[in-house]
Amino acid sequence: MPRVLTVDDSKAIRTIVSKQMLDLGFEIDEAEDGVQGLAKLEELTFDLVILDVTMPNLDGPGMLAKMRDAGNKTPVLMLTSESKRSIMVDVMKAGIEDYILKPFKPEELRAKVLKVLKIAAPSMPVTMGGEPAMPQGRMDPTGKQFIDILVIDDMENVHKKLKTLVPPHVTVGAALSAASALQACREKVFRVVFIDTDIPDVNSAALMNQLRSLQQHAAFLALALRSANDVQKEMQALGFDDVIFKPFDKDNIDDFLIRFFNDQDLVVAEDNLLRIGAFAGKDDRIDKYFTRVSKLLEEQIEKIAAACHDQVIIDLTNSPLKPDRTPRLVIDLKKEAQKRGVELKLVAGADHSALLKKFDETAKMTVCGSVHEARAA
Amino acid sequence: MPVVAEKLGEQVQAILSKKIADNTLVLPAPPTVVTKILQLVRDPSFSPKDATPLVERDTVLAARVLRAANSVQHGAMERARSLPQALTRLGVEKFKSLLVEISAHRLFESRDPRIGEHTRGLWEHSLAVAMLSRDVAALCGVAETEAAYLAGLLHDIGKPVVAFLLLEAEKNVVGTRTNVWIEPDAWVEVLQKVHRPIGVALANKWGLPETVASAIQDCSEYNSSERVSVGNCVRFANALAKKEGIYVGKIDESDVDALVMIGRSLLGIDDNVLQRLSGGLGDRVRALTV
Numbered sequence: 001m002p003r004v005l006t007v008d009d010s011k012a013i014r015t016i017v018s019k020q021m022l023d024l025g026f027e028i029d030e031a032e033d034g035v036q037g038l039a040k041l042e043e044l045t046f047d048l049v050i051l052d053v054t055m056p057n058l059d060g061p062g063m064l065a066k067m068r069d070a071g072n073k074t075p076v077l078m079l080t081s082e083s084k085r086s087i088m089v090d091v092m093k094a095g096i097e098d099y100i101l102k103p104f105k106p107e108e109l110r111a112k113v114l115k116v117l118k119i120a121a122p123s124m125p126v127t128m129g130g131e132p133a134m135p136q137g138r139m140d141p142t143g144k145q146f147i148d149i150l151v152i153d154d155m156e157n158v159h160k161k162l163k164t165l166v167p168p169h170v171t172v173g174a175a176l177s178a179a180s181a182l183q184a185c186r187e188k189v190f191r192v193v194f195i196d197t198d199i200p201d202v203n204s205a206a207l208m209n210q211l212r213s214l215q216q217h218a219a220f221l222a223l224a225l226r227s228a229n230d231v232q233k234e235m236q237a238l239g240f241d242d243v244i245f246k247p248f249d250k251d252n253i254d255d256f257l258i259r260f261f262n263d264q265d266l267v268v269a270e271d272n273l274l275r276i277g278a279f280a281g282k283d284d285r286i287d288k289y290f291t292r293v294s295k296l297l298e299e300q301i302e303k304i305a306a307a308c309h310d311q312v313i314i315d316l317t318n319s320p321l322k323p324d325r326t327p328r329l330v331i332d333l334k335k336e337a338q339k340r341g342v343e344l345k346l347v348a349g350a351d352h353s354a355l356l357k358k359f360d361e362t363a364k365m366t367v368c369g370s371v372h373e374a375r376a377a
Numbered sequence: 378m379p380v381v382a383e384k385l386g387e388q389v390q391a392i393l394s395k396k397i398a399d400n401t402l403v404l405p406a407p408p409t410v411v412t413k414i415l416q417l418v419r420d421p422s423f424s425p426k427d428a429t430p431l432v433e434r435d436t437v438l439a440a441r442v443l444r445a446a447n448s449v450q451h452g453a454m455e456r457a458r459s460l461p462q463a464l465t466r467l468g469v470e471k472f473k474s475l476l477v478e479i480s481a482h483r484l485f486e487s488r489d490p491r492i493g494e495h496t497r498g499l500w501e502h503s504l505a506v507a508m509l510s511r512d513v514a515a516l517c518g519v520a521e522t523e524a525a526y527l528a529g530l531l532h533d534i535g536k537p538v539v540a541f542l543l544l545e546a547e548k549n550v551v552g553t554r555t556n557v558w559i560e561p562d563a564w565v566e567v568l569q570k571v572h573r574p575i576g577v578a579l580a581n582k583w584g585l586p587e588t589v590a591s592a593i594q595d596c597s598e599y600n601s602s603e604r605v606s607v608g609n610c611v612r613f614a615n616a617l618a619k620k621e622g623i624y625v626g627k628i629d630e631s632d633v634d635a636l637v638m639i640g641r642s643l644l645g646i647d648d649n650v651l652q653r654l655s656g657g658l659g660d661r662v663r664a665l666t667v
Contacts, residue, residue, distance in 0.1 A: 081601070083599050083639050083643060084598065085597060085598055085635050085636055085639065088638065088639055089632055089634075092631060092634060092635055092638065098638070099638045099639060099641075101601065101604075101639065105645070108642065115648075178515065178522075179520070182516065182518065183518070201468060206511060206515075209512065209653075210516055212653060213512075213653030213654060214649075214650065216649060
């Protein structure tokens with residue numbers, strides 16, 4: 001258990017620091033000035049000293065200098081109301097790990113103490129107020145609320161319209177101004193951020209760069225009006241990952257969903273069983289569906305082989321029956337399974353089975369009526 | 378014969394201080410067109426398109442207005458094809474910022490090769506501080522992000538003015554540009570020593586906002602009584618730009634490290650944000666100067 005020494009002439013500060021350290025499960029000791037601090041260091045070994053600058057008898061820089069002169073290399077975190085560069089330059093030269101300016105937020109103290117002690121931060125839930133209300137949902141590993149999409153647009157209708165086009169499990173939050181977007185990004189975690197390129201008095205590229213520093217794992221998409229210009233190229237040159245055009249087009253949104261959200265629904269893996277999800281788009285998009293499913297299945301077959309399964313079961317029950325695409329998909333999967341050294345078994349209804357019997361490459365394949373039957377076969 | 382920078386700095390500072398005190402220092406004025414437009418802007422009923430006849434007179438200004446309005450950063454999906462259209466799209470605040478930026482940039486442009494080389498570097502530093510100031514202000518929740526950009530851009534505005542005055546002084550002494558009277562390194566040091574009062578005087582003359590004058594006045598010590606402020610954002614941005622090596626002149630690394638360390642706590646900037654702010658800064662600045 002780390003042991004921390006707080007040296008400060010203010011009892012209130014020592015009490016606050018002590019409580020924070022005890023909450024982290026650390027041992028804590030206190031000293032009122034540099035003289036007492038040095039005496040404590042003589043008695044015990046500490047993992048960290050949290051040191052004030054201005055104190056009676058012996059101030060922080062004086063105590064630090066004596067520590068270092070005596071060869072004591074205990075890490076020191078300065079916690080002070082002193083912000084003069086000239087004073088801090090000398091203190092830094094004597095060797096400190098970091099600095100906190102009073103008054104301080106408990107989160108800053110905790111974060112810097114944990115960083116100095118090289119301990120991973122525990123999760124701290126954060127809440128947010130403001131407009132419009134964010135959907136309640138999952139928590140990311142750091143304890144912040146996780147929301148799938150943030151729409152930054154001064155027109156309130158935009159995020160409302162988007163909500164009608166995405167499945168219910170995809171959560172959508174909204175910010176109507178740059179300030180509320182920055183606040184949201186400080187307090188939540190987003191997978192994708194949409195930024196309107198025409199918010200009055202907002203430089204969308206600068207805002208995107210600012211938000212990226214807060215949401216380093218999110219994708220940033222520009223919301224733009226259709227134009228004769230090559231908007232996609234221009235936005236990508238500014239650093240956006242892609243463009244979504246307004247007014248929203250169902251196909252455009254479907255492509256976006258497939259890219260960022262739907263992959264897990266198109267193919268669901270359970271050990272060595274791969275279930276293909278249903279197709280729910282316009283007929284002219286069926287080719288894209290099969291291409292995506294084929295790619296995802298190939299990736300999953302590779303994983304199944306890597307996990308030392310000798311069989312892969314693919315459930316075609318929910319996939320659409322297409323005489324020109326279904327056999328081709330199965331043939332490709334058969335080749336992939338052979339390449340990886342695993343046996344392929346299919347689960348499908350009578351119509352799928354009848355179709356596959358018509359092709360030489362698939363006629364002799366095992367097609368079962370249920371997953372249970374396939375596992376037993 | 379080279380002159381010791383320190384002594385020269387003291388002499389120049391004394392001369393300039395006296396001129397400022399006597400109100401006899403001749404400072405460069407903004408371009409006439411800009412001055413006239415800034416007078417118009419003070420009218421509460423001003424609409425940017427009202428400035429069209431004046432903007433039309435300055436071809437460089439007109440081109441910059443069109444370029445800014447048609448920039449995709451301003452959400453321009455369809456090209457503005459006329460000045461009134463471009464001015465309306467920019468809005469009053471952006472138009473004012475653009476006027477000051479254009480005026481300032483002209484100060485940093487010099488035909489003298491020795492000054493030109495250094496002032497280009499000074500301008501790059503100013504742009505870096507401007508961009509960082511705006512980002513830091515936005516991330517810290519400061520509402521006046523445009524003011525932060527301007528304050529960052531102009532925090533060293535006294536330097537090109539002093540450079541010009543030094544060149545004039547040199548010509549008076551030696552009567553020719555071919556003789557090297559002041560070594561380049563020496564006059565960069567002189568700039569560093571004396572630019573602040575000149576910058577403040579210029580800010581007053583140009584009627585720049587108080588936030589800008591404050592950033593020019595003191596860029597080396599934070600004001601901890603007003604932690605999250607435009608001035609502190611600019612001070613932090615200035616230290617960060619220096620730490621990234623975007624600066625002309627000698628840098629005291631300990632000083633810069635202390636300013637970054639203090640600024641991080643003062644403004645609440647964590648490691649991730651710091652990394653993001655400074656990452657690729659040089660490239661972003663170069664993209665603006667091309």
